[in-house]
Amino acid sequence: MVPQEIVTLLQVFLFPGFLFLFCLAFFSDWMDRKLVAKFQNRYGPLYTGPKGILQPVADFFKLLAKEDIIPIAADKTVFSVVPMLVLALSMTPLFLIPMIDYSALIWFEGDLIVIMFITTLVIVAMFMGAWASTNRFSTIGGMRVGLQMLGYEIPMTIAMIGPAISSKSLSVSGIVQSQAVGIWYVITQPLGFAVALICLLAHLQRVPFDVPEAESEIVAGWLVEFSGKKLALLKLSKNFELVLAGSLLVSLFLGGPLGFWLPHPSVYFFLKLIVCIFILSNLRALFARFRIDQVLEGAWKYLTPLALLQIILVVI
């Protein structure tokens, strides 16, 4: 028998830990790129690996090898810490999500709150990075990151509280387990699902909510001064965010790794994740970018009331 400690170590580092998450992040990036390309009548990644599946990995290593420039005027400590911070923060919540079993690798009552807290911290870290790089475009981008958060964060939290109330548990694993006996919350709470989806799109800073890094307006927004390995880490953390967004939707609304006839629950989780990424990519290809004032207006006028309405319906 293998000692329990080694099993845990293997779980943390290989499956479903770091290695698996890295693979998942790269895979979801590839799928997203490929899907958007298909919607836009293009090919997308094509040459690296079969159907270009290794392209995100290649891009990551290419960026790692590139020159790393730190602007003279930048606050060097903060500027260097931010990419690592963002990566760590976007990766941590993934350990709290049940992927291969009904309960996650680490779980405790209240981990949903922790996830929400960490997603906000990521935004704060981004703002710090933008501020530290002292570029006019990053400053505007950083401001927009903060402003956008003020818009979507509250409806997102409210929408996520819905499943928690229904299952009487503040832990993601608890919510998944309660869906195992009941029905998926996407059926009872369609409004909450929609609001969460839109808010996560805004959190991911993707079209139509890519205001903070609007390429044609403010170059790359808050990312503009990051280069080389810092940029590689930031891009990777964006992929983790995408996985996180998909997994949150899967666990909170789509029943997590639940299923009947497939050999392993993780396969289920995986399929559902693909569906979620499909929806997120689809939305990205369909719209033009909103303006920051339009984002805030929409969030407060429509998303928040809708999310509240869902909560009221749940409580009743």
Added chain:
Amino acid sequence: MATRIPFGPQHPALKEPINFMCEVSDEKVLSVRPRLGYIHRGVEKLAENRTYNQNLYLIERICGICAFAHVTCFSQAVEEILNIEIPSRAKYIRTILAEMERIQNHFLWLGDVGHEMGFNTLFMYSWRDRELVLQLIENISGKRVNYAMNTIGGVRRDITSMIMPSLKEGLNHLEERAKYYTEMCTKDPTVLRRTVGVGMLSPSDALELCAVGPTIRASGIPRDVRADDPYAAYEEIPFKVITYDGRDVASRLMVRLDEVLESISIIRYALDNLPNGDVRVRVPRRVPKGEAVSLVEAPRGEDLHYVRADGTEKPVRVKVRAPTLANIPTLCKMLIGENIADIPVVIAGIDPCIACAERLVFVDTATRKRWMWNKQELRKYATKWYRKK
């Protein structure tokens, strides 16, 4: 507190270098100062040192997108000084190509404005359709851009009956696509939110600042050289001047999309009524003393060429005023009070072509071109290629 934000010369929203120094406070633009001159090539000065025939090729290279408009304008001016009338078949062919150029330019612009709004899907789609127009142009002239169709005294190639069916088929497809885009742009909520009420330009401002082309027509003023000062075959072809009263980017979008449809009907009419005869007349190398002003409605607006000749092989002065330069004062006016987020959309709204606007002065005699072959090798290759054919 006002911050100064440079918009360009290097900026991903601008495909060409131009600089707008915007003073910004709380995401609102307070004032704008344009600065040009980053890609001056000295075309006007060069033109004084070239013969008329050489100038045709030089003028064609002022701009890759509205190349045909510039050459038509230049040849018209020279033809006027020479006092010759070109054959009417040549006039019709010029009209057809000018309208095709308008279609390809407007599709290109549609994609560009989509990209500025962050709507990359529109960009991909409309540029793919633009490819079809380019293929049609290639069918006629043998080249996709810088067609080298015009010459002083007519056009260099004929539209044969062989390629007629493929042209008409292509036009049908383009019409379908243009209608699809019109419907999409009037209905898509995100496109509407980014364009309606953005970059307002009142008719009085447009008149005062001498705006031209779709920019002024979207403010409700029917200024169109094709109707006001008909050239080529426009006198004989019926068409509407498209105007919209919205004064904003959305109207500019609609003006251009409707113009595509109008262009298609002009081309159809011209193809059906193509007169028989020669496509060019021989002209002398020396141009007699004289001067001429020639106007052409380029895809982006009024294009003016002024040529003065003194009886030699080379012109004394060639003045080019491309439509973009005329629209820059209006652009600065439109930007004031706008959101930073709207700057790219508004700038794209006038369809700026910086290479057109700047073509003076800077003479770079050092050629940095790298050829795979030298002239003889190229000629050898060409003869071999033709023999094989």
Added chain:
Amino acid sequence: MKFTKGRLLEKAKEISTPRARRMSMTINKTDFRKSMKKLVDSEGFKHLSTITGIDVGPKIELIYHLTRENLVLSLKVKTSKKNPVLPSIVNLIPGAVLYEREVHDLLGVTFKGNLDLSPLLLPDGWPSDVYPMRKEWAPQDIRKAMEKP
């Protein structure tokens, strides 16, 4: 469009109509400002297409290409090369601002009344006595002048 030549401008010389919808005339520098005002205000030439500057030996000739619905008018005015000063028409036609700056850059004509004649087309640090579109500057000389500093 029918009109008598005299009615458009009394003091104009060398009036010609080379073809339909085209007209050109020359005006003295002293009458320039007044004539321009008359053309814009009472004759309806609101649109200025551009200003062409030509070096004609001892003088610099400026051609104002004005249009109204069916007529393109070329109004010519000459100024000396030594001291090329003309009144600005920016307050009559605001759209002329860039054209005047362009002519100022390339031929060194100063427009009195145009408040901003900073370089528009030429790069910063361009030698102040080099006016590229003047005939005495051959292309190779311009290059030399540029490379001097």
